[in-house]
Amino acid sequence: MMLEPERHQIILEALKVKSSVKLQELVELTNSSESTIRRDLIQLEQGKFLKRVHGGAARLQGKLQEPSMIEKSSKNLQPKRQIAQYAGSLVEEGDCIYLDAGSTIFEMIPFLPDNIVVVTNGLTHVNELLEKNIKTFLIGGYAKPSTKALIGRGALDSLEHYRFDKCFMGVNGIHSQFGYTTPDPDEAMVKKLAMSLSREAFVVSDESKFSEIAFAKIADLHLATIITNELDPDTEEQYQSKTKIKVVTS
Amino acid sequence: MMLEPERHQIILEALKVKSSVKLQELVELTNSSESTIRRDLIQLEQGKFLKRVHGGAARLQGKLQEPSMIEKSSKNLQPKRQIAQYAGSLVEEGDCIYLDAGSTIFEMIPFLPDNIVVVTNGLTHVNELLEKNIKTFLIGGYAKPSTKALIGRGALDSLEHYRFDKCFMGVNGIHSQFGYTTPDPDEAMVKKLAMSLSREAFVVSDESKFSEIAFAKIADLHLATIITNELDPDTEEQYQSKTKIKVVTS
DNA sequence: ACGTTTTTGAATTTTTATGATTGATTTTTG
DNA sequence: CAAAAATCAATCATAAAAATTCAAAAACGT
Secondary structure (H helix, E strand, O other), rough: OHHHHHHHHHHHHHHHHEEEHHHHHHHHHHOOHHHHHHHHHHHHHHOOOOEEEEEEOOOOOOOOOHHHHHOHHHHHHHHHHHHHHHHHHHOOOOOOEEEEEOHHHHHHHHHOOOOOOOEEEEEEHHHHHHHHEEEEEEEEEEEEOOEEEEEEEHHHHOOOOOOOOEEOOOOOOEEEEOOEEEOOOOHHHHHHHHHHHHEEEEEEOOOEEEEOOOOEEEEEEHHOOEEEEEEEEOHHHHOOOOOOEEEEOO | OOOOHHHHHHHOOOOOOOOOOHHHHHHHOOOOOOOHHHHHHHHHHHHOOEEEOOEEOOOOOOOOOOOOHHOHHHOOOOHHHHHHHHHOOOOOOOOEEOOOOOOOHOOOOHHHHOOEEEEEOOOOOOHHHHHHOOEEEOEEEEHHHHOOOOOOHHHHHHOOOOOOOEEEEEEEEEEOOEEEEEEHHHHHHHHHHHOOOOEEEEEEOOOOHHHHOOEEEEEEEOOOOEEEEOHHHHHHHHOOOOOOEEEOOO
């Protein structure tokens, strides 16, 4: 028999060689049954690692698979969606909110009510927002090629014209002493300003960011409510004392 | 048997070599039946990957194509693309330019040098620009759902922070008396401001916009150089007297 | 070791993709 | 302009694959 992550690895590796694989090939490759492979494919599709087609699976174009992405299987992605769903439920009709760039926040969009106004610095969010008929404003700024976030002076200038009921932020590090951090100082400034313009700020993050420190500081812990999934009790207690945390359980 | 994505890939590869393929060729290439290929072609046409023609399928020229297509002699280029190519050739290395939203201006992007800075209000332009490694800034503003252009007060505020060597504009009407016009007043304001911030302004348009008048006025004729394709001699003379016109011939 | 939960594989029903067939439409040919 | 040839759209039967269900096996925590 074969462990689940090992099979997933084999499937993704097979898709690196060819742009599509037949289900039967995967059955032979892994010595598992059809049913098992099917279940694997369902999981991997949900995690946006591949596209399922009749007869097998195909690589999805547009997304390059980073090695780090392969390791985290769909197990880490289902919780991510749960967090997003909860965060989305905090937004009320008529709200005016700021959405930070990045994939974590992107996941929230399907769960937003549509009678709201959204301001964002995430280029990738716009199509999704407009399809939901949400009134969308973009701030200006330099379009960062890697993340398609708008940053820099233009972004800060644009932001100054707005005030928000709520804002939702992605971060790279959450640390009890150093607060919220992210690698790019320019991005940090945008996040910091957006938070200060909001009546209520939320940091949306999975547990992997806790006790991490990135290069540039955004703000102190107490300036936002953290929305995350299950933590080990020690960590949870440690942070509960510093700021509000909402733990989303399955 | 063969998986669907694999067939699709073969079809698209075939269209990279030749500008059109016969259905029968695809049948042999893929060992599938006519019906299957027909169904594939319908799908691919719906996805805007090709155009279906009697007897097979043809490449469509609107989409972004491989760099090979840039090398094609100008005689094969459609008028719109010819105009775009000429407009692109006006941009010099080191320039800082403004690109208006809209499909006409979008066509210019493949013909731009990459050592430039671009500011734009066209959301759809950004991906294309970044893929060419062009330093790209977006202005802020309301994201208009139909055209994905950024307009409104946020757009005007953002623009004020920039100055441009050149700007390239799309318009809906060019009229010897009423000047340049476009249907949306908010868009007109953005265009007007961008033009006034540029050392040199260019209106890029095919001949269909001449003598047309849309609702909102952008600017007088003499404030921009018009880049267009062949006009009837009367029209050309009429406008020559009011502003500079570059007529691109095949 | 025991009961519980999760994972797996086989058997089923349902759905889907395919290729052949038909008649209609378009293009080519005389 | 009409007849012939080619291509197309629509329908249908069938074979392949997907979803569903259920029981056995493995992993897990106590």
